[in-house]
Amino acid sequence: MQEKRSTWRETLFRNACLVAVVIPLGLLALLIGDVVADGIGRLNGQFLSSYPSRFASRAGILPGLVGSIMLVVLTASLAIPIGVGAALYLEEYAGQETVGDSLAARAARVWDRYFATVIEINVANLAGVPSVIYGLLGLQIFVRVVGMGRSLLAGGATLALLVLPVVIIASREAIRTVPRHLREAAYGLGATRWQVSRRIVLPSAAPGILTGAILAISRAIGETAPIIVIGALTYVTFVPNNLSSEFTALPIQIFNWVSRPQEEFAVNAAAGIIVLLVTVFSLNLIAVLLRNRLERRLR
Amino acid sequence: MSDTAQTPAPGTVVDLSRKPRLGETVIENSLRICALVSIFTTVGILYVLVSQTIQFFGEVPIRDFLFDTQWTPLFADAHFGIWPLVGGTLLVSLVAMCVALPLGILAAVYLSEFASTRARSILKPAIEILAGVPTVVYGYFALITVTPILQKFVPGLGGFNALAPGIVMGIMILPTIASVSEDALHAVPGKVREAAYGLGASKTSTILRVTLPSAFSGIAAAVILGFSRAIGETMIVVIAAGQQANLTIDPRESVMTMTTYIVQVSMGDTPTGTIEYRTIFAVGFALFVMTFLTNLVSQRLAKRFRGLE
Numbered sequence: 001m002q003e004k005r006s007t008w009r010e011t012l013f014r015n016a017c018l019v020a021v022v023i024p025l026g027l028l029a030l031l032i033g034d035v036v037a038d039g040i041g042r043l044n045g046q047f048l049s050s051y052p053s054r055f056a057s058r059a060g061i062l063p064g065l066v067g068s069i070m071l072v073v074l075t076a077s078l079a080i081p082i083g084v085g086a087a088l089y090l091e092e093y094a095g096q097e098t099v100g101d102s103l104a105a106r107a108a109r110v111w112d113r114y115f116a117t118v119i120e121i122n123v124a125n126l127a128g129v130p131s132v133i134y135g136l137l138g139l140q141i142f143v144r145v146v147g148m149g150r151s152l153l154a155g156g157a158t159l160a161l162l163v164l165p166v167v168i169i170a171s172r173e174a175i176r177t178v179p180r181h182l183r184e185a186a187y188g189l190g191a192t193r194w195q196v197s198r199r200i201v202l203p204s205a206a207p208g209i210l211t212g213a214i215l216a217i218s219r220a221i222g223e224t225a226p227i228i229v230i231g232a233l234t235y236v237t238f239v240p241n242n243l244s245s246e247f248t249a250l251p252i253q254i255f256n257w258v259s260r261p262q263e264e265f266a267v268n269a270a271a272g273i274i275v276l277l278v279t280v281f282s283l284n285l286i287a288v289l290l291r292n293r294l295e296r297r298l299r
Numbered sequence: 300m301s302d303t304a305q306t307p308a309p310g311t312v313v314d315l316s317r318k319p320r321l322g323e324t325v326i327e328n329s330l331r332i333c334a335l336v337s338i339f340t341t342v343g344i345l346y347v348l349v350s351q352t353i354q355f356f357g358e359v360p361i362r363d364f365l366f367d368t369q370w371t372p373l374f375a376d377a378h379f380g381i382w383p384l385v386g387g388t389l390l391v392s393l394v395a396m397c398v399a400l401p402l403g404i405l406a407a408v409y410l411s412e413f414a415s416t417r418a419r420s421i422l423k424p425a426i427e428i429l430a431g432v433p434t435v436v437y438g439y440f441a442l443i444t445v446t447p448i449l450q451k452f453v454p455g456l457g458g459f460n461a462l463a464p465g466i467v468m469g470i471m472i473l474p475t476i477a478s479v480s481e482d483a484l485h486a487v488p489g490k491v492r493e494a495a496y497g498l499g500a501s502k503t504s505t506i507l508r509v510t511l512p513s514a515f516s517g518i519a520a521a522v523i524l525g526f527s528r529a530i531g532e533t534m535i536v537v538i539a540a541g542q543q544a545n546l547t548i549d550p551r552e553s554v555m556t557m558t559t560y561i562v563q564v565s566m567g568d569t570p571t572g573t574i575e576y577r578t579i580f581a582v583g584f585a586l587f588v589m590t591f592l593t594n595l596v597s598q599r600l601a602k603r604f605r606g607l608e
Contacts, residue, residue, distance in 0.1 A: 013503040014413055020405030021422055024473050028429055031440045038443070085333030093327055094334075116334075123337050128524075128594040129587065130531025132558050133344060135565070136583045140347040144571060161340050168337065194326045222433025225533035225558065229565040229579075251435045251534075258439050258538050266443055273436050284431050288424055 035277070039270025047271055051237045052253065056264030061272050063236040064253035067152070068221060070240060071249055074156025075163065075220045080213050082160070083167025084202075087209075090116050090168075091175040092197050127165040134162045135229025143230050150231035153243040158226050163216035170212020174205035207294040211287045218283035222276065224251040250276055348587055351580030358574055364581070370544040370560075372578045379578070381585055383544040387461070387554030388586075391536055392529035394465025394550055395472060399525055402469070403476030404511075404518060410477070411484040412506055423478075430474040438538030441467040446539065459541030459553035468535050472525040479524060479601070483517020484510060520600035527593035531586065533558040557586045 050060025094116035138158030148154040178201050186196045202209075227249055234256040236248040250272060257269035356364070359379045367380025406426065410419050446463040450456045456463075487510050495505040511518070541553030542563055555563075561579045569576045 010501055010503050013506070014409075017405045017409035017413055020402045021409050021426065023402060024406070024429055024470050025422075025425055027470050028425075028432075030444070031432070031436070034440070034444045035436070082333045082336050085330045086337060089327075089330035089334040093330060119334050119337055122341050124598065125591070125594065126337060126340060128527060128590060129344065130533070130558065130590055132531065132533045132561050133348075133583055133587055136561070136580060137340070137344050137347050139565070140351070140580075141343055161336075164337060164340070192320060192323050194323050218431060222431075222435070224433070224435045225537075225562060228562055231565065234566070251433055254439070255435050255534065255538065258435070258442060266439075269439055270443075273439060276433060277436060280431060280433060281428070284428070 032277070035270050035273050038267055039272070039274050042267050042271035043274055047268075048275075052235055052256075056257075056262065056268055059257075059265075059268055061250060061253055061275065063239055064248050064250040064272070065275070066239045067232075067236070067247040068250040070152055071155050071159065071227070071247070072217055072220055074152060074243070075159040076213065076217050078156060078160035079163050079167050079216060079220075083164050083212075083216075084171050084209055086119070086164075086168050087171035087175055088197055088201070090119060091172055092193065092201060123165045123168050127169070131162055131223055132225040132229060134158055135226035137161065138226060138230040149244065150233070150246055151244045152240055152247045154230055155227045155232060155247065155249070156243075158230055159220045159223060162223065162226060163220050166216040166219060167212055170215065171205070171209045174208025174212065175201055177208065178204040207290055211290045211294070214283050214287040214290070218280050218287070221283070222251060222280055224249075224255055228252060228255070344587070348580055348584040351577050352584045355574070355577040355581040358577075359581075368546055370555075372575060373564075377574075381582070383546040384555060384557045384560055384582060385585070386546045386548075387536075387540070387544070388530055388556040388558070388589075390461045390548065390550060390554055391465045391468065391540060391556060392526060394462060395468035395529040396522070396526055398466050398469025399473045399476050399529075400522055403473045403521070403525065404480050406473065406477040407480035407484060407518075407521075408506060408511070411481045412502070412510065426474050426477060429470060432471070434471070434532060434534040435538070437467050437471055438464070438534045438536075441535055441539035453551060456551045457541075457553050459539065459543075461540055461550040461552065461554045464535045464539040465550060467539070468529055468532055471532070471535070472528045475528055476521045476525040479521035480514070480518045483514040483521065486517060487513045516600045516603040520597045523593050523597040523600065527590045527597065530593065531558065531590050533562060537562045557582050561586075 047060045048065065049062050050058060051062055053059040094112040135158065138154055138161075142148045142154040142157050143150055146154075148157070182200050182204065183196050186200045191199070232252050233246055233248050234252055236246070240247040254269050254272040254276065257265040257272065260266075363379050364381050367378050368382055369378035369380050370383040371378045410423055410426075414422060441464045442459075445467055446456070446458065446460065449460075449463055449466075453462065491509060491513055492505055495509040500508065536556045537559045540556060540559065542555055542559065543553050544555040544560070545552055547554065560582055564575060564579045569579075
């Protein structure tokens with residue numbers, strides 16, 4: 001009797017845990033199903049190649065699409081070199097002891113190590129700052145003080161700072177998985193630190209760094225709040241053609257349509273969301289596949 | 300073998316080329332500057348928020364900010380009490396926690412204690428998809444899908460309310476809570492579970508009485524981290540919670556969060572140097588302090604469970 005009751009309790013608890021996994025996945029399915037049902041009919045060549053309009057049926061996402069692509073290229077070309085550089089510095093340079101160093105050199109290394117710890121804590125904290133605050137930073141520094149105006153460049157720079165912690169953390173992890181003996185073999189052959197970093201560490205860590213970079217890009221594509229704060233436009237009837245041009249982005253166009261009361265605009269928003277989700281999910285899928293391949297290779 | 304120069308300790312690098320090269324120095328310093336960018340970012344955020352907030356308090360007494368119960372800075376009769384915004388933020392976040400806390404922890408238990416390796420390798424990435432969905436999409440979902448469904452069950456639920464965005468936000472932060480909690484459960488040594496089994500405890504009793512309590516600090520870190528995400532979340536509430544500063548504890552009503560206010564003012568063309576422009580930095584500073592403190596507590600707790608490993 002005791003046995004039976006406890007089995008019943010076991011099953012109940014196990015199923016409660018299973019339900020906790022199923023509910024969010026079910027809601028994800030509901031979200032995707034709903035968006036596709038609402039928006040798929042609106043998704044056609046005209047929608048992708050038109051400018052916004054007062055008439056929902058004539059409106060399209062061209063400026064948002066071009067704006068988002070330019071924004072992401074800009075963000076990636078700022079955040080990836082800086083992030084990887086920072087990770088290389090923290091893992092390969094800061095505080096690496098060299099036998100036979102003078103006392104002054106050793107003191108400098110101790111200072112470097114302290115500096116690296118400060119940066120490490122700082123990056124962890126930056127990763128927790130709400131994205132809208134990065135918008136305030138970009139608004140005051142890039143838009144006003146530096147005088148970039150409400151331009152693509154200001155947007156790209158703001159998003160680059162936002163995704164920088166993602167790139168740094170992923171790159172550091174990737175660099176750490178490079179086996180010690182590879183470096184030592186290269187040093188043994190007389191390679192300098194930079195030669196080791198560029199020829200040994202970076203190529204071996206490349207898949208991991210790439211995974212982090214793709215996740216950062218996918219995050220930047222979906223970000224809305226910071227670029228609204230720096231002043232991206234919500235109604236744009238031109239395609240941005242240079243870095244100091246004003247711009248809009250796909251998520252902002254979607255936001256603009258969602259906030260209108262007419263139902264036809266909600267349909268446009270759903271169609272825009274399909275484009276956004278396909279892009280973001282494809283990028284995440286590539287990142288996951290890359291990571292799995294990497295894990296297999298390490299095993 | 301006592302000569303340390305010949306057998307360096309593991310982790311040290313032997314540098315036999317003793318001449319400092321110019322190129323190497325230039326590269327090292329460029330990389331150092333890359334690392335410094337993150338410090339500049341923090342300094343920049345603090346400078347921007349603090350300097351504008353100080354100017355804000357030059358015009359608005361700090362007493363009004365902390366004790367007035369109305370937030371109407373854009374009206375002729377301007378009031379600058381932060382509480383309606385803080386209240387709105389906390390209300391939506393609490394709804395989100397009611398969803399994310401039980402589901403997140405139970406999902407972590409399932410993935411860590413029940414799921415087969417194969418099931419886990421499919422379910423875990425599937426749940427992580429939820430964290431990758433852009434927040435503007437969640438906003439659409441809360442406003443267009445969830446609110447109409449809830450209106451059938453909840454009498455008096457407005458078109459804009461705190462309930463729907465709160466629930467959707469709970470789903471959004473669930474992967475964060477689940478993944479950090481799962482790490483904490485993994486960190487509980489196997490021998491602790493085996494000792495419980497050895498005493499005749501069932502699997503459920505072992506999880507509830509032994510594994511979960513042992514992982515407590517890690518799970519608490521996960522929950523607080525999730526809460527911090529909820530406080531700082533923007534687009535879901537901008538789209539679905541409304542734009543009316545409202546000091547209420549009724550989740551059926553429309554509320555304005557701190558993040559919503561920042562976005563609302565940014566969308567208008569507010570000139571630099573006006574009091575309206577400064578309010579968004581003062582609100583941003585308050586938001587920054589709230590998320591920073593919660594993150595700090597979370598990191599402290601996380602450090603405690605990492606120490607077990």
